[in-house]
Amino acid sequence: MRRALTRTAAALAILLGLGDAGLQAFAEKARQQPPELSATELEKIVAAVPKQAAKPESARRVLIFWRCEGFFHGSGIAGGNKAFALMGEKTGAFSVDCSDDYAVFEPANLARYDAVMLNNTTHLKFPRPELRQALLDYVRSGKGLIGIHAATDNFYDWPEGAKMIGGLFDGHPWGGGGTWAFRLDAPDHILNRAFGGKGFKLRDEIYQFKDPYTRDDRRVLLTLDLADPATGKVTGGVKRADKDFAVAWIKTEDKGRVFYCALGHAANVFMDPAVMQFCLDGIQYALGDLQADARRR
Known part of the structure; x- marks a missing residue:
């Protein structure tokens, strides 16, 4: 298109x-522009957004960037942009600005924000190398980076960026039309409190990752549960012999904090209250308002 x-x-x-x-x-x-959400979709997103958050240390601002040079996740972009804006408004945890203009990565503009969210961005092509370096410097200086779903479908020719987000997209054997099972890698971790210590199922498209993905430099929070019959029987397109199919993690990048969640292919994901609470906690970790252990377990 x-x-x-x-x-x-x-x-x-x-x-x-x-x-x-x-x-x-x-x-x-x-x-392309994100589609308009229907009244029913909007109602469900509003109902799923948490009402309370950890108290921010100061007024927080999040820049949501949704540019696509590859596949356009219209539904996921629309649902995520609206859900995270409402989340900030309802909880008072942060305010958001949304953009698909690379100019937002000018250092003077980045300085206005406490975290940058890449919401379903694909194959980003920064017009000037200084802009992508500005993002890397920004995160390393102690700011936050949040990646939603296709945020790992970028940086194929930028090793520092791929390492920062934590891995690269390598196909999605678990297609968006299926309902898949997920287990908690760390049931007692504060960022998994939304799930009450139990795994869950969700209709979504699930990625597998290639290098520089590793468990050595992060705390993996969610993983595909291959013990579930429908999830475990998928073999087409599966490339990882180690069966390590992480779905969400946190990590550090020098002084900065990174939260990545592979959920979010379409708007329905942002209608799930537990997933929305999980994302809120991850965002507040990236902002520095919710302390969490990012070391490998």
Whole structure:
């Protein structure tokens, strides 16, 4: 779809006699936008969002970035952007700004925020290397990074970025139309308190990860439960011989804090109260308002 839109923009620019600047302007306007949520979807998201949060040390701001140069998770972007904005409003834990403009990574702008969230971003192509370096420096300085679902479908040519988020997408054998089982790697960990010590099932698309994914530098929180018959019988596209299919983790990046959750392919995920509480706790960890052990167990 994105390629078709870009070709349309190019054709229009040629017809109108515009040069490269005109083509770029048309391409910018042709970028896909998240769909509008239905009234029913919005009602379910509102009902799922937690009402209370850990008290923030100060007024917190989160920048939600949702640019896509690859697959466009329209439903997941729309659901996540709305859910996290409502979460901040209802709990008072943070406020949010949403953007898909790379200009937000200018250092002076990043300095306005306590954490950056990559909500279903794919194949990000920073127009200038200084902008991606600014993000890395920002996190390493002690700020937070939050990754939702496709946030690991980026940085294939940027090893430092891949290490920062914690791994790279390597397919999704567990498709978005299925309901899969998840177990808690650390049932007593504070960031898993939303699940009451028990595993759960959810309809979502689940990734597997390749290097630099490792358990050595993080605390894995959720993993696919292969003991579940429907989840365990999936073999097509499975590449990891070690059967290590992590779903969520926290880690540090120098002085910064990283929370990644592979859940969130579509809006239905943001209608689950336990998942929303889990995400709130992860966000507050990244912000520095909820202390949690990120060391390997």
